[in-house]
Amino acid sequence: MTSEDLRRLTAMLEEEQVQIESELAEFAVRNPLIKDDYVTHIEPAENSEEKAEKLADYAVNKSEEEVLETRLRDVEKALERIEAETYGICSKCGLEIELERLEALPSANLCATCAGL
Ligand SMILES: [Zn+2]
Numbered sequence: 391m392t393s394e395d396l397r398r399l400t401a402m403l404e405e406e407q408v409q410i411e412s413e414l415a416e417f418a419v420r421n422p423l424i425k426d427d428y429v430t431h432i433e434p435a436e437n438s439e440e441k442a443e444k445l446a447d448y449a450v451n452k453s454e455e456e457v458l459e460t461r462l463r464d465v466e467k468a469l470e471r472i473e474a475e476t477y478g479i480c481s482k483c484g485l486e487i488e489l490e491r492l493e494a495l496p497s498a499n500l501c502a503t504c505a506g507l
Contacts, residue, residue: 391478391489400472402496403465410462417451426463430455464497471499480504 391399414428421427430451435441471477478487480501487501498505 391486391492395489395492396472396477399477399492399496400469403468403472406496407462407465407469410458410465414455414458414462418455426459426466428455428459461497464499467499468497 418428418430421429430448432448433444435444468477471479478492479485480487481499482504483501485501487498491498491502491505491507
């Protein structure tokens, strides 16, 4: 990987981080007690019908929140690996992760072989 590739992948990761954070901010708030944890809002309801609706929304948002949180953690771990200069190295076999794979999934921490692809 050239330093140009690394710069490009870093930019992709940073962009994805901002994107995920703004998606999360639409329906969740940061948990002040746990880093990178978000709590889905539940809005107050006027009556029981509305309450059922809000609870259904909450369930959808809650599962979306978990998906986004997992992605956000993967992105942040990748950014940490860039800092530590271990980015692009498979965490299982220690070989370089294929550039093509990183371009498709910049937060990948396993090479295609170890990821079972
Ligand atoms: Zn590997």
